[in-house]
Amino acid sequence: MDLQKLITKPKKGVKSAKAGETLEVVGKSVLRVDGWEKIKGAAKYTDDLEFGPGLLYAALVESPFAHARIKAIDITKAEKLHGVVKVVTGRNFTQKFGLYMNDRYVFATDTVRFIGEQVAAVVATDPKIALRGAGLVKVEYEELPAVMDAVKALEKDSPLVHPDLKSYTHVPWFFPKPGTNIAHWRKIRKGDLAKGFRDADLVMEDTYTVPRYAHCAIEPHSAIGLYDASGRLTMWTSSQSPFTQRHVFAETLKSFGLSHKDVRVISTYIGGGFGGKAGVTMEIIAAALAIAVPGRPVKLLWSRAQEFYNTYQRLGCTAKIKMGVSKAGKITALDFKLHWDSGAYVEYGANVVNAAGLSASGPYKVDNLSIDSMCTYTNLPPCGAYRGFGYSEFLFGLESHITRMAQELGIDPVEFRRKNAIKEGDTLPYGAHMNPTGIRDAIDRVAKEIKWGVKEKSKDPKKAIGKAQVCFWKSPAMPPNASSSAFLKFNEDGSINILVSGMEIGQGLLTVMAQIASEVLSVPVSKIRVETPDTDRNPYEWQTVGSHVTWGCGNAVKRAALEARERILDLVQRVHCLDKSTLYLEDQHVKCRTKPDFALRFSDFVINGIQADDHTFKGGPIMGSGVFMPEFASAISDPETGQGGHPNVHYTTGSAGIILEVDRETGKMKIKKVALAVDCGKAINPDLVRGQIVGGLLQGFATVLYEDMRYNEKGRLLNPNFSDYKIPTVMDMPDVVVPIIIEVAQPDGPFGARGVGEHTMIPCAPLIANAVEDALGVRIKSMPVTKEKVALAVKAQKKH
């Protein structure tokens, strides 16, 4: 009877047995749980941690050559400097390391491969002494011919960056070519390319170039290592990847008797990552120095210049595209060759190349497809993860090219995209099938927002207005067995601590994990604490990269919450003899549909159990654990065609549009309006998703309009500073940014969510290039699209 009532007249907030049907917390813009702490300046970052007067500081001896043999290292003068504790070279650390390809050294031993590479370190009682000591280390080099260009590196007589490539170990889905500079070559062959070009009414070929970029997180990398008398190595790092770091430290330093259980990585809040703090870069040096100076903590803090030249950089890319399109506006063939300048070590960067190679068709159905994504060694600094993971780079060429071809055929570029946009179930470049997607909805809503098709005129006769709209997609790039896990523990008062190792990198992970648990367990977010990880106490997470933690870690947290819920319901069923199927959680109580008066407060039993009629206690501390691994994924496929595996777990799609005002004479651009719609499956916290959209767009526009890493012919970075590497300020913001959330649920995501973090920056480059052309009729095919390039192109056009 009561049950019927409940079904016909549901009370507000009553949940059905299946979580997710009505949502109380998920989908609400609850305030960030780490907000106050950060606003008040109380949040601790790695450099804030105190280690007392015993703390030692390290400074590096760095290579002045892009490619040279090390003939001798003389450390005697440095060792004699008062305050120097130890001078460390690579002699004791010979184990190579790498995330996907073991090609990287702790210190260069025989050969240096880029300017700024670490050759030795001086550990001293004071940072000044360490730097002075580093200046006293004498290294004798024999300069070798170097290669700085990814296309030139393929020439027969090019210097080889890694002559021993054949002996390097790597993941099974990489295909290096020993004896060349090719570290990995991802091939995709699908359909019949020749037939596709025969069927085309228009074939267009061109080359688009993208330079290297730097992440420019506010906080530079820092790491403190302590190797103590118990034989354990503790590392405090500013990192997106504490567990991956632990693994790399343990593997690289295992000759010192370390096993994984002995290595502990503690990650504080980080002041920006954007991929730059994924994997392991300078942290391995701090770990090695800790081993070299046992018993005392050693700190390594990167300067801003080092932040530029000796962490991962974003890969440079030369993209050669040939596309065939029918008169009806269907893409009949796409031949895409991506040459990546991956730098001196590609242990992480090669997977960027792989990811781009798998997905360079963009969010379109392309039946006849050939992709060659080639990872090339050069004597420039190593490259690795950067928000977008290769997608921004190929999308610049692809989305520029699509607009050009559509215009050439007299087809509206937005209609063209709508026609070719991928649908659920379509075959992906590697043969698997597309997940549900709201891309068409995204295209329509953005087109409406920027009044696509309506030509606008500037009030200033010196300026012209252009519009553009493009599409994007991206999938997390991760090993097929990358997994997440979570512990959830109730406390006496019914509050909860959640332990995860997903990193809060500004995206709001802690808040979102609390919301997910809150939704399942009916405990308010304010009673849930989630903190940054310590690998000793927190369970495993592969890395916080690829926009996958809301999905992966979120699934683990949801499973942990569901397990805790099951334990609660089992206990109540056992003690109170109520059928589990009638029980539900509401407002921190266990309630029963068939007994409206029954309400058991969490705080009455979640630690100390429930007292039965015979005065004994049943139950005990309520906990839950959850594990998530995408068990459907596989990276193994035919190396010649890329067909057969299921390397990508899902794609997030979307569209973005812009109204751009351009000064005809100076080339100066002002973004009057930008709108971006992204299908995040389910916005667990809409304000945080909007934050990602706004932030991603601004970072994306920075790479298009201003940023550019510039090297001289010797391989020296000319702008390792903010005087000449320009990231925009508040003065350079667009006038209006419109974030649009599309929600077509991801079936295997927590409450339908899928990734959204990186995607919001990747459409920016073609947006600007296409809008410039719309405004002034000039086409810029190299990034960045600076006002200088625009003005000079307009000037050149006038001459003709």
Added chain:
Amino acid sequence: MPITAEFEYVKPKDMDEALHVFSFYREKARALAGGTDLVVHLKENLARPEVVVDLKALEELAVFEMKGDTLRLGALVTFSDLIASPVVKNKFPLLWEASLTVASVGVRNRATVAGNICSAVPSADSAPALAVYEAEVIVRGIKGERRIPIGGWFTGPKKTALLPEEIVTAVELKVPSRKNAGCYMKLSRYDGEDLAQGGVAVLAFSDNTYRVAVCALGPKPSRCPGTEAALNGSKLGEKVLARAKEAILQEVFPISDIRSSKEYRLHMTQIMLERALEIAVSRLFGKGPKYGTENIV
């Protein structure tokens, strides 16, 4: 990032002491006022002085006053002091406008006008404005005081007429006797803090005479007499503008560097001259954009 080099630091209590230090140490002494260049150079080991002489205790260097028609900017006057001054804004609006484009608020709070012209980088934003107001640089050494017209101050990139035993005590500007209005156009990579890739200052007078000066378009900031000659005596019109735009190309010597190409700098020199002239002239008649707006191109 720590400063690893070692040096003596002195903070003289009076001018006499300061001048004695400079006469003794000469090139090995460096003056510290705002420190926005010096400290960076010390960190990067670009400056290796034996002694750093902190001038901030010298009260006479802090003078910031208008006497009659002369503005005295003591060597310790910062860009923020200058920007906050209604007198500067009213009497020397072009200098005020140029000062707003110097670095960022944080840097302007410390950086001094005297320091800007002592560093003497080709891109010094204050230099074209000081040039068209025909400022004088007042320097003191143990042997006495010299007054150096701004036109003779810059002798090359990062080089000035200052002798090793001297320090700058002040910069003086006279309010022009005729009605005038100005405009400073700055070529930057974006609207945020940037070093000029080119700067053009124009001061237009009601009697159809003009003064033009540039920065970052040659080895040193400089006046453009040929351009001025092309303009003088004429109302601003299409023909005159075209003449001036041709003339200025003969007076600038930009290079290609990481910040900009020579080609773009030359192109923008003409655009900036044209726009600065148009704005200055319209300001002369009480029209045009307010000072401090629309001058970053």
